[in-house]
Amino acid sequence: MSDAGEFIDLALQREGSWRRADELQSRLEQEPGGRGLRYYGASVGAVRGTVRDAGRRYPGLSRDEIAALSSELWGAQLSTAPVFERRLAAVVLLQANVKLLTNTDLTRLEGFIREARLRDLVDPLAVDVVGPLVDGLDVLARVRADSVLDRWVREPDAWLRRAALLSPLLALRSGAGDWDRFIRHATAVLGEPSGKFDADADADDGAVREAVFRVRAEMAKRRPELQFTAVG
Template sequence: MDGFDPDATAATLTQALRPFGSTARAAQEKRYLKSELEFIGVAMPDIRRVVKAAVKDHLAAHGKRGVRLDRETAVAWALALWQEPVHERRAAAIQILQLAVTRLAAADLATIERLIRDARTWAYVDPLAGNIAGAVALRDASSWERIDTWAVDGDFWVRRSALLALMPGIRADQPDLRRFVRYTDPMLAEREFFIRKAIGWVLREISRQDPNWVATWTEDHVAEISGVTFREAARYLPPETKAHLELRRARR
């Protein structure tokens, strides 16, 4: 990271984003996310393109090719972007971490947790948890020691993150069903929508590979789970299984 100035590089990237901004989009997204941050109004595809170009340029200036930064540079650049309360800077920070996710390790989850706690919205929490923390944990099982603490944290965004961190393993055909049960058992009585939705999302993803397991779990918990959890869990189940579960739910 010799000669790398994270703050200056973050400022340069921000200036590269501004021409893609739209006042109308900025106002719309600010309302949609109910956010107090500043919005430039840049669409996510443009954010991804600008970030990728900036990373390529940085690496090319150091005689390297590709879009994979070293761990130290990626984390420093992301934190410099994140420190300003601007939506696009924070979205860009996440993109930089995603591009470098194979360079991150379990020790970096302390930084990811810090960002999750500061995020306060699904727009940042979900990729930080599902695309970054979960991807690191899939490679390095020691990551679960920290993620397990998230499942019982007092902050519902952190609890949601524990659930979403299970997703990469499920998609890689390595579902950790015991961990899912351990995480969700204390959460089933929660009234928080973002927890209920996340439980359903994880079940929906598991059902793509193991519909029988999801059907059994859902039937066993049909009287406890919320409507949103049930709908997501049953979404991809066979029609006859879904109909049976709907009947059981109606009779609960």
């Protein structure tokens, strides 16, 4: 483990409590991605503070170092299961350094999203990392990144579809963003027959549709001039 990774891991363990770990596990195991995780019981504020402290202790990390550290935090430790708070720390680290990321980092983010299957991880990755990453690209890189998101919307993996749908939310909130593109993606998702029969698959399908309704509901309040007209 790297020095920065060890610093974050030990700090998260110190911030944890058994009671909060049990509460987290009870809540997050309602989703498919929450069942194979360990929990330290550190609060979201503690995770953010720990990543902030790590940034002060190890300043000037390069893009490659940020990418490597996020993967280290995301993965399992030796023979043990991955830890929710470590994965959340990876998300916070990427949020704090999103300006360093490029469209090639979408491959790593896709892997994280596929493995997460959990709103508490997928949503901040989509809204606060994928969206700002894509919005900050130059024209050519943006075209390539948009093609990746177009593929995510067509993927069998429901959580990739959810991430693609939520990714423009920050831009749309700010008065920018491509509303017509969101409508095309949402129409494609809402028009799909479910064809699913087990409880986890039904939950995944619900997570996708929930993402559409979340964006629509926020825009109805913030930007009522935007009308959701399904593409035929």
